[in-house]
Amino acid sequence: MTELTGGVICVLAVAGVVMNNRRIIACFPIWIVSNILSAGLHAHAGLWAMVARDLIFVGLAVEGWLIWRRKGKA
Secondary structure (H helix, E strand, O other): OHHHHHHHHHHHHHHHHHHHHOOOOOHHHHHHHHHHHHHHHHHHOOOHHHHHHHHHHHHHHHHHHHHHHHOOOO
C-alpha cells in the first residue's frame, strides 16, 4: 500500500509542477492534496522532519493559491 500511495503522491506532485509551468492555477489544490498525502505517509513511517517539510509545503501552496487569485490569474 505504501508503494501505491507513494506513486500517487509522485504523479500528483509532477502534475502540479507541469500545471504551474503552464500557469494553470489548479496546480495549487493538487499540491495541497499531494503534500497532505505525503505528510500522512511520512508520519506513518515516523519521518517527522519530512512531515514538517510537507506541512510547510501545504502552507506555501495555500499562500501561492491566494496570491495568484489576488493577481487575477484564476
